[in-house]
Amino acid sequence: MNFWVFLSLLWVSLAHQYYNESLEITPLPRNNLLAQFEFEVKSLPQEIKYHENGTESSTTHYTYFPRSVGPLLENSNTRELHLRFTQGWWDAELWGKVPSDGKKSGGTGVELWAIIEAPSSSQALKHWYKLSKSLSGFFCASLNFIDDSITTFPLSSFAEESFKADEANKLFLIRAALPSEPICTENLTPFLKLLPTRGKAGVSSLLDGHKIFDSLWHSMSIDIKTQCVDDVCNYQMDQSIYAIIDVPRCLRKHEEGAIAKPIQGENLRCDTTKDHDIWKCFPLGLPTELNYDLETIFGRPIRGSCFTDEVSPVKVNFKDGWKIDIKEGLNINTLSSDHPIYEIKGTKPVNIDFNISNTTNIPKIEAAPLIVSRSLTGYSQDKGGFRVSFTNTQDNEVKFIYFESLPWFTRLYLNTLRATVDGKEVDFSDYVHLKHYLPAIDRKRPSHMELEVIIPAHKTLILNYKFDKSLLLYAEYPPDANHGFSVEPAVITVFNDSGKLFELRTTSSLITLPTPDFSMPYNVIILTGTVMSLAFGSVVNLLIKDIITEEEYEKLAAQGKLQKLIAKIRFRIKFVVTTIKNIIFNVKSLIASLVRK
Amino acid sequence: MPSQVTSYFRESEWNIVRGYRSELKKLQHLPTEELNQIAEEWLTDSGLKTSYHHGDSSSLYAIMHASRGEDTEAMVLSIPWKTSDGHFNLGGASIGMALGKYFNRMSIWSKNIIIVFTEDSHKSLRQWVEAYHTSLDKTAGSIEAAIILEYNGESDHFDYIEMWYEGLNGQLPNLDFLNTAAQIAYHENIHVSLQNTPGEKVTLNTYKQRLKVFVKGIIGLCLSGIVKPINGAESFSGWSIQAVTLKARGIKGPNDITQMGRVVDSTFRSVNNLLEKFHQSFFFYLLMSPRYFVSIGTYLPSAVLIAVSYALSSLSCLLNTNVSISSFLNSISQVLIIFTSIEFACFLTANLLPFLIFRTVTDDDKNNLVTLIIVGFSTLNIVLSTPFLWKSKYLRISSKLSYSLISFSLFFISMVITMLLILNFSLALLIGLMSLPLTFIQPILKSIDIQPSKSIESFPLMNYLNTMKPHLKLFICLFVSNPIFIIIVTGSSYLGDNGVYNLMTNLITSWNDLQCWTWYIVMLGWFPAWLTISFACLLGKFDFITSSKKLQ
Structure with a gap:
């Protein structure tokens, strides 16, 4: 190897x-x-x-x-x-x-x-x-x-x-x-x-x-x-x-x-097999030779062993292309030929150098037996759907539980569940078995779905299902309502006969709900407020006041109590004045007659 | 704030762009599939995840998953291999490749970036967008914004950027997104041209120039999706994605190719910073220049007034003739039957024609068929515009019924315009203006029916019209308000070579290719009204012969 x-x-x-x-x-x-x-x-x-x-x-x-x-x-x-x-x-x-x-x-x-x-x-x-x-x-x-x-x-x-x-x-x-x-x-x-x-x-x-x-x-x-x-x-x-x-x-x-500033001209790594001069540079792929140390990667060295009285063994395996140096502070205790073990002793900081001549020389990656991706379908604000694609990369069939919990405002329709295998629509009950489904209750419970899925070797199963999006109450929208609403990742648990093999999760999804324009209510409130007050004022005026002409007004005004009172007083004054005038006149005439006599 | 951060797509990145370009230049004659394969190799080398979509043509897309991102939102950089002018998108593809590498070096992204390579920015891009939302396995969350990048040729320099933003069916991208792109270009010292404004006029800010852009904008919005070149922004329409097409123009200007990349970079960084989607009311505007726009509150009343004018002339059709309300009500079922059957016939035709076109195999067949359709419609137009020549003695309807039909049709147009007002303002406005002569039919018919008045009107135009023969007037009014006439005039005068043919073909096929509904609006909204009115003229008991004799 x-x-x-x-x-x-x-x-x-x-x-x-x-x-x-x-x-x-x-x-x-x-x-x-x-x-x-x-x-x-x-x-x-x-x-x-x-x-x-x-x-x-x-x-x-x-x-x-x-x-x-x-x-x-x-x-x-x-x-x-x-x-x-x-x-x-x-x-x-x-x-x-x-x-x-x-x-x-x-x-x-x-x-x-x-x-x-x-x-x-x-x-x-x-x-x-x-x-x-x-x-x-x-x-x-x-x-x-x-x-x-x-x-x-x-x-x-x-x-x-x-x-x-x-x-x-x-x-x-x-x-x-x-x-x-x-x-x-x-x-x-x-x-x-x-x-x-x-x-x-x-x-x-x-x-x-x-x-x-x-x-x-x-x-x-x-x-x-x-x-x-x-x-x-x-x-x-x-x-x-x-x-x-x-x-x-x-x-x-x-x-x-x-x-990320541009690479300095002299540090550009160009493909010399293609056109290249001082102006042109077809970039090479990743560098295969790298030198770095633990401190550069993590920003700090290891600060000694976990407890001073304990000895921390450090195990390092390396072969061709990878050279590992312990820079400082580490006591090499045992170094077996297969699995060399280093030990961190004492409190001195420890740093490790990596000098790699071929970074593509790496241990074989353990391939994921199942590749899952979930994406949203549709575009409208009132309904949408999910499309989950499972690809079995293995030589034997894979059995797993698909756990998904959708928030209550997405109303899932199980009857829209469709399965496609390798591009052809199939009867989903051949592959998917609904183990558990609990529908959502508004504001109280999310929907909870557990599907048992079996996918034959090297097949791709695609599940499609649809949901409706519901309107939230005004106060239920978060401050960043137009960001969308996250749906939690689905959990896939792969089983075999002996038990749980491994778990993986899809990515989360962002659902756009019908979101009101939150500035609009205020515009509407202001506008309706103005209209209402205008209307109210005029209606009140119409209701409690009468429209009459000036002549009518004067006529009516003459009938008023105050006017009557004034008229009465005037009459009295007039009466008094005339009486006095009469008396004076009488007195005058009396005096005159007296004088004449 | 847009353009406040320094974009580092400069200096040595220029070398990389040139490096990709010199390689692409050698490959430019390869078919799309092979190009895609090579591009895939390069993009994978830069660390992007590539996949294909196989529609009518195969499209390559590469996803850069944002490090530590939530993987729920994405931005798209779309690069058609062939630009809308039919050239190889050499500069654009090189910038795209270099940007893919450049973006992957940064750890600032919170939204994923998708780079799409399609054959062109027409059907193949539209299909990719649709597949992304329906059938693709590898997706990267909901797309917030998209930039379609075109850079012809291998010049290092360009003069200015052309910005195209019209969506299908009257949809527009959020103005904030356009403003961001324009603002960034402004800070890069690049001029932005709207509506094909030529380079020397880009910096002009005169009333005439703004008016020109404004009017062209209205026409452009109306014709988007049905005239070539398709700019690409249309393809993202309808999926709530803000999209803009940026085309580099000229080869000698002061701007260099990396500046185009910087515009894309800075725009993406602005969108990347957004916490919320583009929303609120900045979807209704008409641009006059990159920095001036007319808002909906200002422009909408014009179309409302036109709709009202149709409603009024519909009323006038009933009130100014001797049609009493009771007789109108009596004939309403007849009106409805006639109108519905015409509408139904139009519906059949509207569906049959695209079907036939898609059944043609060779280009020659298609060419002949479309020509036949144009000729057919034109003949129909000429025949029905001259009702006085074809008077049948037997099949005639009362003049009251004809007036009711005309009235109903005008009311129908009014309703169509009202319905389209917010959805597709430009189409509503233009249909309103184009079919305006239909509102004159009733007075003309009346002048035939009764004695032609010799009274002198205050308007010189009306005066002139009064002295014209009613036949001629009727002919002109009917002839110019037919959709086919408008198509022929627009196609031959506005669109250049082979314009009529292309316009007709695209109009008919645009629903199937791009889900652009203009064809159906025309065929189910405008054409039936025209047909009904011309039938009313044809079959109505108007005494054309005696009136013309009287005139003589």
């Missing part, structure tokens, strides 16, 4: 009872690297009981197991917890299978499922919301938005029960996903805080948000299981971070900064 070189790079395995960590770096085509960080923590043995609401857990000591998580699990009676933070598109053609058979990475966004012990499903949901709200605060993710409308109880896709519940209780598997949640440093920091090394030493010291989140695809996962021997149980927590790193991009950013 000289033509390929297997490099399972750094392999820190600690023979520790309660804590183990490891890093594996696998070279991939197109100068990509897959970095797999794995951390395992075990809690001390303890008794696990069902806690009613309000009762506090009694355990106070967890050693390596995070103190913050233990009580949370106990209070919410969570027996298994699975949390996924994933971002990016997994290129199955180039990178093959998702690491760990996809069992440790979710779909785009955040995914959470848990096995909760409870006497009834309503009680289980109560525990579930308690769990999700606490995790929301803990991981700075929008897990608090998990509610009835996105929560499902999967049947066959995620089932993996190892815990035995009380006889009075049952175990409930509950799941929810938030496909539009962006994954960011604020999610990584609490993730690292869970580790006993706090990201300060050991392989976790490589985890720098700037570098991990500049990858092509990355996934963080937390799986907590309860393992019991008789009555004594302990929590086992597996944390893992996978990232696909584009090495040339990392190197360029390291040398030139974040902006």
